[in-house]
Amino acid sequence: MKEGHxxxxxxxxxxxxxxxxxxxxxACMVACMAENNVPFKQxxxxxxxxxxxxxxxxxxxxxxxxxxxxxxxxxxxMHCEGQSGHSGHSPCVSVCPATATDYDTDSxxxxxxxxxxxxxxxxxxxxxxxxxxxxxxDPVWPEGMEKALSPNVSPRxxxxxxxxxxxxxxxxxxxxxxxxxxxxxxxxKVPEYQTACTQACPTDAIVFGDLNNPNHExxxxxxxxxNHRLTGKSGNPKVFRLLERLETNPKVYYLSSREWVRRAxxxxxxxxxxxxxKVKEVHH
Amino acid sequence: MDSVLFPKGVKRCSLPMFxxxxxxxxxxxxxxxxxxxxxxxxGLNQTNMNDSYGFALWIWADxxxxxxxxxxxxxxxxxxxxxxxxLKNIINYAVLIGFICYSxxxxxxxxxxxxxxxxxxxxxxxxxxxxxxxxxxxxxxxxAVLTIEYIPxxxxxxxxxxxxxxxxxxxxxxxxxxxxxxxxxxLSCFHQGSLGGVPGVLYGRPxxxxxxxxxxxxxxxxxxxxxxACGPCFTILVTKMTEVITRxxxxxxxxxxxxxxxxxxxxxxxxxxxxxxxxxxxxxxxPLMGFHWTEFFDSxxxxxxxxxxxxxYLEIIGCGIIPALxxxxxxxxxxxxALWFAVAMxxxxxxxxxxxxxxxxxAMPVMTFDSWNLYLPSWQEWATTILPVAYGIILIxxxxxxxxxxxxxxxxxxxx
Numbered sequence: 001m002k003e004g005h006x007x008x009x010x011x012x013x014x015x016x017x018x019x020x021x022x023x024x025x026x027a028c029m030v031a032c033m034a035e036n037n038v039p040f041k042q043x044x045x046x047x048x049x050x051x052x053x054x055x056x057x058x059x060x061x062x063x064x065x066x067x068x069x070x071x072x073x074x075x076x077x078m079h080c081e082g083q084s085g086h087s088g089h090s091p092c093v094s095v096c097p098a099t100a101t102d103y104d105t106d107s108x109x110x111x112x113x114x115x116x117x118x119x120x121x122x123x124x125x126x127x128x129x130x131x132x133x134x135x136x137x138d139p140v141w142p143e144g145m146e147k148a149l150s151p152n153v154s155p156r157x158x159x160x161x162x163x164x165x166x167x168x169x170x171x172x173x174x175x176x177x178x179x180x181x182x183x184x185x186x187x188x189k190v191p192e193y194q195t196a197c198t199q200a201c202p203t204d205a206i207v208f209g210d211l212n213n214p215n216h217e218x219x220x221x222x223x224x225x226x227n228h229r230l231t232g233k234s235g236n237p238k239v240f241r242l243l244e245r246l247e248t249n250p251k252v253y254y255l256s257s258r259e260w261v262r263r264a265x266x267x268x269x270x271x272x273x274x275x276x277x278k279v280k281e282v283h284h
Numbered sequence: 285m286d287s288v289l290f291p292k293g294v295k296r297c298s299l300p301m302f303x304x305x306x307x308x309x310x311x312x313x314x315x316x317x318x319x320x321x322x323x324x325x326x327g328l329n330q331t332n333m334n335d336s337y338g339f340a341l342w343i344w345a346d347x348x349x350x351x352x353x354x355x356x357x358x359x360x361x362x363x364x365x366x367x368x369x370x371l372k373n374i375i376n377y378a379v380l381i382g383f384i385c386y387s388x389x390x391x392x393x394x395x396x397x398x399x400x401x402x403x404x405x406x407x408x409x410x411x412x413x414x415x416x417x418x419x420x421x422x423x424x425x426x427x428a429v430l431t432i433e434y435i436p437x438x439x440x441x442x443x444x445x446x447x448x449x450x451x452x453x454x455x456x457x458x459x460x461x462x463x464x465x466x467x468x469x470x471l472s473c474f475h476q477g478s479l480g481g482v483p484g485v486l487y488g489r490p491x492x493x494x495x496x497x498x499x500x501x502x503x504x505x506x507x508x509x510x511x512x513a514c515g516p517c518f519t520i521l522v523t524k525m526t527e528v529i530t531r532x533x534x535x536x537x538x539x540x541x542x543x544x545x546x547x548x549x550x551x552x553x554x555x556x557x558x559x560x561x562x563x564x565x566x567x568x569x570x571p572l573m574g575f576h577w578t579e580f581f582d583s584x585x586x587x588x589x590x591x592x593x594x595x596x597y598l599e600i601i602g603c604g605i606i607p608a609l610x611x612x613x614x615x616x617x618x619x620x621x622a623l624w625f626a627v628a629m630x631x632x633x634x635x636x637x638x639x640x641x642x643x644x645x646x647a648m649p650v651m652t653f654d655s656w657n658l659y660l661p662s663w664q665e666w667a668t669t670i671l672p673v674a675y676g677i678i679l680i681x682x683x684x685x686x687x688x689x690x691x692x693x694x695x696x697x698x699x700x
Contacts, residue, residue, distance in 0.1 A: 048334035048657070073653070083487065089413075091488035097416035098405040118405050119328075119398020121338035122416050128488035128650035134338060134398065136329040158327045159398025236461035242651060245574045246488055264652045267574030278572060 001280075002221065009185065012081075012108035013166055014211040014251035015198070016221045016239065016243060017074055019261055021205035022056075024072030029054045032076075032198030034148075035167060037155045039139030051133040053077070053164040054197050061260045071261045074206070077131040077164035078250030079110045080244065081231050091133065091248055092123035099268040101161075108211075108251055109166050117160040128243055132163045166208075173234075186210070211251060222253050240265040240274060289443050289686045292534025293694035296685050308679045310596035316671025319664040321429055323395050332662040337646045341661040342396040345669045347393075347479055347638035349385040350423075351507070352631055354515025356382025356430060360465035361512075362546065373539045374438055376689045377526075378519045383430045388672030390427060395668050415481035422475030430466040433461065437687050473508050480507025483641045490573040492645040493581045494565065502561050503641070509557060513550035514634035516543050517607070517627040524624060526684065532697050534690040541617045544627070548611025551630055555604035558637075562600070580648055582656050590658060591647050595640055 031099070032038065032054040044050045057073045081103075082089035088103025090110055100117035103110055124132040138158040141149070149155065152169040156162045174193040178186065186192070198208040209218040223235035231249050234240070240262045241250045256262055262274050272278070285299045296302070299615040323330050333340045362368040394400050406420045439445065439454035477500065483492035484501030494502040520540055527534050566577035582591040596651055610616035610626035617623055647657050661669075 046334075048336055049329075057651075057653050091486065094411075094413050095485065096411055097414040098402075098409040099411040100405070100409070116402075116405055116409055117399070118402035120396075120406075120416065121398070122337035122414070122482070124335060125646065126486050126488055130335060130651075130654070132338075133335050134328070134333075136334075137327065143289065157399075158329075161398075200292065241489070243570070246490070246650075248488055258696060267579075267650075267652060269571060269576055272574070277574065 005094045010105060010212065011169075011186075012211040012251060013193075013209065014079070014108070014218055014222070014232075014253065015166075015195070015255045016207045016218055016255055018205045018207075018253050019071055019073060019256040020258065021076060021203040022072045022201075023203060024056055024058060024070075025202060026056055027200045027202055028074050028197035028206065029056060029075065031196040032164070033280060035150060035153070035196035036165070038151045038162075039137075039141070039155065041133070041137065049134075049136050051135070051162065052135070053162070054132075055132075059264060069258070069260070071256070071258070071264070073254065074197070075129060075131065075242070076195075076252060077110060077166070078129055078248065078252045079108060079166060081108065081249035081251065083246075083247050083249070091126040091128070095115045095122045097122065107166075107168075107171060109168055109171070110163075111168060112161065114154065114156045114160050114162065114165055119159040119161065121161060123190075127247060128248070130162050134161050135159060170195065221255060237275075238262070242266070244274075245277060286686075289441060291442060291686070291688040291693075294697070295699075302681070302685060306678060306681060309674050309681075312670060313511060313674035313678065316667045316674060319667035320395055320671060322664055323668065324400065328398055328595075330662060330664040332665065334657075334659070336657040337643075337659040339642050339646055340604070340659055341665045342392050342668055344635075344639050344642045345672075346386060346392050346396070347387045347482075347642060348635040349672065350388050350476065350479060351511045351634045351638055352515055352518035353382045353385025353389075354472065354476060354511030355517075355519030356433075356515070357426070357469050358512040358515050359519065359543065360433070361469040362543075364462040364465035366471065368542065368546075370539050370542050373690070373692050374519065374523065374535050374543060376687075376691070377523055377535075378516070379430065379433045380436070380680065380683055380689060381519055381522055381676075382476045383427075383434045383456060384672070384676040386423070386430055388675065389423070391672060391675075392668065407652065414641075415478050415485055417476040419475050419482065422471045422478060426468055426471040429464050429471060432457070432464050433445070433468065436461070437683070437689070440688050441686055472511075473498045476508040476511040477504040480504045483645060486645065488650070489645040490570060490575050490650060491648055493569065493573070494561070495569060495603060506554070506561060510634050510637060513547060514630045516547040517551075517611075517630035520544060520623075521627045521631055522680075524627070526680070530684070532693065534693050534696065536692055537618075539692075540623075544611050544617050544623060547630070548626075550607050551604060551633075552608035552612060555600060555608055558604065559600060580644065582647065586636070591644055591656070595636060599633055599636045599640065603629045603636060607633070658659045 007258050018172060018256065029052060034039065036053060038051050038053055041050060046262055054074055054076045059071055059074055061069045080090040081224040082091065082094065088105065090103055093101050093103045093110060094168060098116055098118055098121060100113045101110060102113065118240065123135055124134060135156050135158050139155050152173065171193050195208050207218050207221060209216040211222060211224060213219055221236060222239055225233045225235035234253065238257055238274055239253050241253055242265050244266050254265060268277055290296050355378045359371050361374050363371040363375050394403065397403055406417060410417045436454045436457040439450050444450050445454065468696035480503035483500055484494040484503030486492045520543060523535055570577045581593045582589045607630040610622050616626065649655050
């Protein structure tokens with residue numbers, strides 16, 4: 001794992017997605033694919049082998065009409081901190097045999113090094129969110145479309161794994177700009193780093209920023225509970241993370257005023273609720 | 285025609301007959317090689333794997349052949365370290381079977397990875413936290429040990445052995461074999477365990493995840509134990525099959541029964557540990573992750589589905605308790621049919637265990653709005669998985685014909 005640079009404060013970039021605002025329009029998915037040169041096939045009906053860094057899931061409350069309620073849940077990579085907090089014991093990072101995926105303690109972003117990945121897919125087996133995708137084919141774009149590819153993101157070759165990077169190239173561009181202006185870190189004078197999906201969302205359902213910055217909206221919504229044994233656990237009762245009980249410690253949070261939606265974020269037995277479920281006593 | 289190459293005092297079929305018999309096997313081998321080339325040239329889109337089933341038939345085949353190849357290290361351990369000298373009469377075959385299993389595993393891995401030419405990155409950019417890194421290092425080292433153990437057998441070929449240098453080299457290698465066997469046992473314990481760690485550390489996959497002792501999940505110890513228990517059963521099974529095919533008694537019953545008895549007690553102790561592990565997993569680990577253990581099985585449609593609970597009962601009762609009880613009793617071991625059944629079921633059991641630990645975690649939904657995934661391998665996956673079987677049959681046939689694999693063969697077949 002990389003050592004943090006001492007001249008900059010450690011950041012923890014994360015996201016809150018307001019599920020009450022998400023209409024399932026898919027703009028985030030399209031923006032993500034265009035921004036990150038995500039390849040696609042002529043026939044994309046089989047979602048099990050198509051690459052969607054950002055995927056919008058749809059589920060309902062299981063009730064019959066007229067009580068049916070639907071929820072759309074956008075799922076990027078969760079950029080998990082893992083069981084030991086900000087040290088990067090993410091489910092995928094800890095298992096990659098060739099260090100082809102890494103946890104950046106400067107930004108909290110889980111990276112994927114395409115030129116080092118040799119395609120064993122152990123990281124995919126480790127990720128319960130299906131956020132990792134394998135390039136089963138070489139990328140082929142319709143004629144002429146390759147001219148519209150982003151020059152800031154390298155296309156991936158057949159046989160390697162890829163996933164959402166929180167538009168890491170935008171972070172790098174922002175840092176370049178900061179240095180060019182003579183600053184050392186993000187502050188009010190430079191444009192903030194944002195992901196493509198955040199900017200594309202027409203309902204402003206996605207808020208992205210530094211979870212460590214108390215002045216940032218993302219921190220104010222999440223209200224990280226620093227006294228909780230789980231790193232990053234939200235202090236906001238309307239905020240939840242997917243599969244919180246597995247202790248993967250994602251940095252993607254969801255917000256909903258609907259109880260059944262919050263309950264759908266994890267698995268509970270019988271009388272258990274998101275507030276009162278049993279927790280592990282020992283960490284490994 | 286080639287009789288000068290045969291081991292002393294034994295009879296073999298004519299060369300044309302031998303080659304004729306190999307033709308169907310070679311055809312299967314070529315079919316597998318064709319599929320392998322397709323996967324290398326066109327990529328893994330030739331398979332039916334997908335983003336949910338990133339680990340599939342090949343990873344199962346890897347885990348399974350390494351487990352059943354465990355007869356080599358455990359027989360070596362018993363003979364060279366624990367002094368069970370009787371086993372010298374089956375150790376050559378155990379080594380040969382182990383060599384086939386491990387070389388097959390390496391071949392399958394080479395097909396399974398998306399960028400085979402980068403496989404060396406696992407050593408160059410090694411992540412010491414990854415169980416797969418530990419597997420890669422121990423597997424490669426142990427394969428080298430197996431090769432060293434197999435070489436003296438080749439050098440004992442009648443013609444080669446006439447050359448003084450080769451004769452002396454073979455003799456000296458035999459002398460040092462205890463060191464290699466002990467090294468092999470050590471390495472094998474670690475990589476069998478690491479293979480168990482591969483699913484066991486997946487804390488994002490509740491079916492596979494197990495609590496840890498120090499840095500190793502329970503599955504680390506269960507995998508080593510089960511390979512030591514069931515590996516020798518596969519050695520016995522293949523020996524028995526070879527006896528049927530060659531229509532000869534090749535190893536004395538006393539030797540087989542000794543190995544079978546040790547194996548039986550190993551299976552019994554293993555299956556007790558496995559039952560404890562299963563109960564703890566169902567009652568403690570799974571509930572803490574929000575699951576009832578029955579949710580790990582796809583029983584929504586019927587109890588006999590692809591990923592149904594039946595597989596758990598088959599593994600523990602049919603392929604664990606029953607073969608263990610047969611093998612630990614003298615009557616059971618001495619009954620030929622029961623012995624065949626027990627070693628076959630024990631072999632099947634360890635393969636089922638690896639199957640469930642690979643397939644079930646991939647198939648079951650973890651997110652509440654996700655669904656079960658089904659997967660059926662493509663013909664390319666089947667062909668490349670059967671390829672090592674064909675390769676193994678050919679290597680066994682050639683080794684049996686020209687090398688003194690079975691020291692008791694001439695004594696047991698005086699008419700030769």
